[in-house]
Amino acid sequence: MDRLDLYALFVRIAECGSFTKAAEAAGISRSAASMAIAALEARLGTRLLNRSTRRVSVTEEGRALAERCRRLLNDADEAEAMFRPSGSPHGLVRAGMPGRLGRRVVAPCLGEFLDRHPGVDVELRLADRSIDLVGSGVDCTVRVGELAGSTLVARRLGRIEFINVASPAYLAEHGTPLHPRDLGAHRMVRFVPPSGGRPERFEWQEPAGPRHLEVPGRVLVDSAEAQIACALAGLGLIQIPAYDVRDDLARGALVEILPQWRAEAWPVHLLFPARDHMTRRVAVFADWLGALVRGAVACPQPGAAGMSS
Template sequence: MDRFEAMRAFVRVVDSGSFTQAARQLGLHKATVSQQVMALEATLGVRLLTRSTRSVAPTAEGLAYHHRACTILQQLDEAETELRQGGQAIQGHLRVDVPVAVGRLVLAPAMREFLDRHPGLSVELGCSDRVVDLVGAGVDCALRGGELPDSGLAARRIGQLRFVLCAAPRYIDEHGLPQTPEALAGHRQVGYLSGATGALRPLRLQREGRSVEVEVPARIVTTDSGAALSAALDGLGLVQLAEFVAAHHLASGALVRVLPGWQSPSLPIHWVTPTPRQRPARVQAFIDWAQALLVRRLGSGLEPA
């Protein structure tokens, strides 16, 4: 059995929902496709498809294998294309997912630089503070904040993103300026829901080895860092923002540091890709460019890895 050909046959059956359609697309006999899939199931020791007289559908194991197989076959096709192209320019389409603030403030304004460098590439820049299933969504690479779960994704650490606790002068005029971390409990915050867990993040501060975590009530919560910034600028509460997001507003006086003698914990950030194997050239080119850009644009707001 040719493992890759059997894998390709299985993927076509799942995508088309039919052995007949898969055979037609591959230019093979239906019996040949059926034999390839059965041989694959025998090799793996699991049932990949549920068959009936009218339909065929992947089992839970088959669905998981389908996701992996699609990635493997795509990489195989890309590797063969790159070998055939030799030293030719990188080409193709790239799907990227990043947090809203990074996409809006850092990547999008500089994207012309990358596209001019690689005229054969097109980019779909997804901006979301939610955690996206890279394999299921067909995303080539994503920027993730926080400690990574053991998900099987390949990761490249960029550094630690610095955060700052701040508030608008309007909020301070109305509610006063807290002088100790314990005093935060008597205030209110613009709440941010974690994209990974969906939970409201408490306010955390640290100084000289001491860490405190304070539950601060929120009158407004959001999953979008841009919305959190807008609400804070309107005086709706204290907010913990990435330093690069708050920097301009702190410099202009639209926001004021709260408890400047205390530090907000930094957040590790990584580029992640769906597979630990060698990345396609287009993905590697983007990650290299974007990492250098982040270091340049975020400045002191990014601690080196």
Template sequence: MDKLRAMQVFVRIVEANSFTKAAETLGLPRAALTATIKNLEAYLGTTLLQRTTRRLALTPDGADYHAQCVQILEAVEASERTFRGPAAAKPRGTLRIDLPEALGRHAVLPHLAGFADAWPELALTLSFSDRVVDLTQEGIDCALRVGELQDSSLVGRQIGSMRFATCASPAYLARHGTPQTIDALRAHQGITHFSGRTGRPFDWDFVVDGKLVKLSVNGRVAVNNADANVACALQGLGITQAALYQVRGHLERGELVALLEHTPPAPMPVSLLYPQGRMAAPKLRVFAQWVTELLAREPDLRLNNIS
């Protein structure tokens, strides 16, 4: 058995989450991939993949072996690039990226043409979601995520810091008055932003004398989408906390009014996530550099921004 080839086949099946799709990309019959995995599992003496009619899933041994295979294959690729010359280091192939819905649409997508023009041999597959994505199972190379990262086998690198604003429309404030303190917010209508994954509402938070103060939101309107959150505030349905990059234009045009600016919401980290060992790949390396520089140019998203 060609162990290196078996590793490549195994990793490709995991990335594609399908024997059929992996066979198509490798230009091999599906039966050949099935036989390779069967022989590999017999050689290792363990089950790597659990197969059902609907999906594939890594076993615990399979997940460990996959992580090691990725590192080994990346090391082999890096070694070969040393001898193949500059052409081998050019980004090519398909880069699969998962982006938060609002951040992806408003902060990344408007600039994507520049990245695509810089690397014409690179194909881009973008998904936009706020759910927890299994990069390994779904064959995604990297993801941008907002908030504190959960423990995982992925590598997480903070590349930005998202700032927020508490705000409301002039029409809402004319009807209900302008709150001057955090406690005064309790008597107001707040637009609740809840998690589409868990259904739980997000608390509002404020930094007071260097300490974090949380507030549960009361209101008649609840949404699970950042753009809908801002749209509701523009219609005068209540006070909201929203990402500053989303509402800055509305604030400058007077369509929204910033509140309690002396106690701003706490910023949230923006991180780039990717499987261990992947950063050696030229396609991921150039994207990581580009998106890091992109956020650094945005005053409301740059890392360690001081207002």
């Protein structure tokens, strides 16, 4: 096994946490993979992996080496790409993002990118938790919310606007609220974080900051899909990212209400590891992904759509 193949094997093990899976991907036996990594550790004089009966995890030294190895492998791919016809980008791009954004926005449009760049393959990693770019081997990730102090490179894509919506049937039965003070006579389908915590309250922005109001409701849900389904069924009003219900608004299945009393928007960024050089395949994918997400989260200003008072 040459050095680049060894580094590729080590990176696979670090990313998937399994000698067996990494060995299968490399077309070698598990014992051969184990011996190769043991020899690498002996040559470097340090432990790179913590081994247990259930899982393999990287040490701090292993984490640092995995990142260096990824750079070397990317550089090797880029060097070979120089001699391909037209120098077109080539290889695999791993991208992380929140699950619903990936399912609703990115996956349906992915064919457009693949047709434009036939040499590039894409692996989408959908998760509603923050993805560790360095440890997971992801090339870029979309992150929603304020960014804590980080060494990652960030590209701002915009803000996710939250709007208030309800079904026409619900509004016909309960009336259309014109001010948050009217919500005492209404019902809200409230979102509860899957990890636990307090159910959401109705939120709106004022010059002094966000305001919150407890709105009665008989249904609690822990997913946006369920929240939208309940709203479509007339079980109450919801506060939801505008991109999530754009189609429902267009066909009249949901109606925006209280357009002047929206919840605080969430910033959206595209993040990259702090590397000296970005490969062409990652660069072209990041440009495409950034434009796609930026367009998807764009939302009319309050009052530009919805019911008039």
